[in-house]
Amino acid sequence: MxxxxxxxxxxxxxxxxxxxxxxxxxxxxxxxxxxxxxxxxxxxxxxxxxxxxxxxxxxxxxxxxxxxxxxxxxxxxxxxxxxxxxxxxxxxxxxxxxxxxxxxxxxxxxxxxxxxxxxxxxxxxxxxxxxxxxxxxxxxxxxxxxxxxxxxxxxxxxxxxxxxxxxxxxxxxxxxxxxxxxxxxxxxxxxxxxxGSWSLPFDKELTVTRRFRRLDGSRVRVPFMSSGRSTKQAVAQYKGFKVLKLAYAPYRIPTWDESPYQMRWDEREKKHVLSHVSSESSGGARFSMCVFLPDARAGLPGLVDRMAAAGPSFLWDHLPKDRVEVGEVRLPRxxxxxxxxxxxxxxxxxxxxxxxxxxxxxxxxxxxxxxxxxxxxxxxxxxxxxxxxxxxxxxxxxxxxxxDRLGPTPDFVADHPFAFFVVEEVSGTVVFMGHVLDPSEHAE
The missing domain is CATH 3.30.497.10 (Antithrombin, subunit I, domain 2)
Structure with a gap:
């Protein structure tokens, strides 16, 4: 992995x-x-x-x-x-x-x-x-x-x-x-x-201007970064939404002692199994950006409600665990x-x-x-x-x-509103988050 x-x-x-x-x-x-x-x-x-x-x-x-x-x-x-x-x-x-x-x-x-x-x-x-x-x-x-x-x-x-x-x-x-x-x-x-710089930067030559659809159905043209077709990305697909995880460099290969998995004996199963080790052994901070993209064009409000209702496990349980073949990844600047x-x-x-x-x-x-x-x-x-x-x-x-008193190779095309999180995964720290409704809008 x-x-x-x-x-x-x-x-x-x-x-x-x-x-x-x-x-x-x-x-x-x-x-x-x-x-x-x-x-x-x-x-x-x-x-x-x-x-x-x-x-x-x-x-x-x-x-x-x-x-x-x-x-x-x-x-x-x-x-x-x-x-x-x-x-x-x-x-x-x-x-x-x-x-x-x-x-x-x-x-x-x-x-x-x-x-x-x-x-x-x-x-x-x-x-x-x-x-x-x-x-x-x-x-x-x-x-x-x-x-x-x-x-x-x-x-x-x-x-x-x-x-x-x-x-x-x-x-x-x-x-x-x-x-x-x-x-x-x-x-x-x-x-x-x-x-932070991406572990795998986007190629500027692949950035093209495309349409982004707002919540109200109107459209705006903005620059989209692209990974190119048929690449491996950390993408997971769930009912109603997809998640893309973009790592920030450097992501050094951990030693066996630092790996988030180690072999242990499971007394109930009577066999050795791989299991998580403590965060203190996981080799330091690992930053990434995680993009939660609803399938529906106007699905962000419902996804926000779903996240809040489910509690903290929703974010961490839905982060991609593997890099998989994807058809295309496009994300607006x-x-x-x-x-x-x-x-x-x-x-x-x-x-x-x-x-x-x-x-x-x-x-x-x-x-x-x-x-x-x-x-x-x-x-x-x-x-x-x-x-x-x-x-x-x-x-x-x-x-x-x-x-003074006391599934199939999915695309990940973020061409409609989405949520994003900048997280430090080892400690489970959400450093930044937000919603992109119109990437062409810069002012407060």
């Missing part, structure tokens, strides 16, 4: 499984809350991992029903479980591989607090240890004179510059005007940057960007107490002060072309200070 298409190690519950379930539920919610945008043929891209980590850092300081709601949203049993998950993501799944010729991956986490309010030591330690966060004091209090600019504006611009640098300028800002004000007590932000304010989306997903000044319990963050989650911002950018993928995302939580 090729290393490129070997089965991934699926997450076995906990925060890793919670991330996948969160990703699918969030996609359904964004899909549902943007029906007007769908009618206008708007695309969707976001980073489940970026949002998950941003909210997990809020969990570290949450208490009572605020904590319970956030843990339920993230599918985790405890703060400690989320901290351990974040530690593993930062140290393993998002470790940079560019020195060895693999994907360039960068992850950064930052925490800014009003300089007159001290962080609780336990919260600061968790942020630094598990989330590798930079902690900084900021001047959110509004001070302006004839000669001086607002320090509130300066603090916001400092955070935006940090995000821009962390994402190689793909995302130049995360906090819009008036998102930071004199009552801001804290801002939590993270940034992810990914640039696309560049997507998206910007969102997610407070209403998260409230619809069951997070209410954190946004309610009378019910919020974020008392684990600051030594003094009563805090409430004010807004959650998210931006993501992804570009897919013949060489590979470049993507970036940023998530930010602004926290307000309320007071």
């Amino acid at each position: 090729d290393d490129e298409s070997r089965p991934s190690k699926k997450p076995r519950g906990g925060a890793g499984s919670g991330l996948t379930a969160f990703a699918l539920r969030m996609a359904k919610q964004l899909h549902g809350t943007k029906k007007k945008n769908l009618a206008k043929k708007k695309n969707l891209v976001f980073s489940p991992l970026s949002l998950y980590v941003a909210l997990a850092l809020v969990v570290s300081g949450a208490r009572r029903d605020t904590l319970d709601e956030l843990l339920a949203l993230l599918g985790a049993a405890s703060r400690e479980e989320l901290d351990e998950f974040a530690r593993g993501v930062a140290e393993r799944a998002l470790a940079d591989q560019s020195a060895a010729g693999g994907p360039r991956v960068a992850f950064a986490c930052g925490l800014w607090h009003e300089k007159t309010l001290a962080l609780k030591p336990a919260y600061r330690d968790a942020a630094v240890d598990a989330y590798k966060a930079e902690t900084r004091a900021a001047d959110f209090v509004f001070k302006v004179s004839y000669y001086a600019r607002s320090t509130t504006k300066e603090a916001r611009e400092e955070i935006n510059r940090w995000v821009s640098k962390a994402t190689s300028d793909l995302i130049t800002s995360i906090l819009p005007e008036r998102s930071v004000h004199p009552l801001t007590g804290m801002v939590l932000a993270n940034a992810i940057y990914f640039k 696309f560049k997507l960007s998206s910007s969102s304010k997610l407070k209403p989306v998260l409230q619809a997903m069951g997070v209410e107490a954190a946004f309610d000044a009378d019910r919020a319990h974020l008392s684990g963050m600051l030594v003094a002060g009563w805090l409430v989650l004010e807004q959650v911002f998210h931006k993501a950018v992804v570009e897919v072309n013949e060489e590979g993928t470049e993507a970036a995302s940023s998530g930010a939580c602004t926290i307000m200070l309320i007071s």
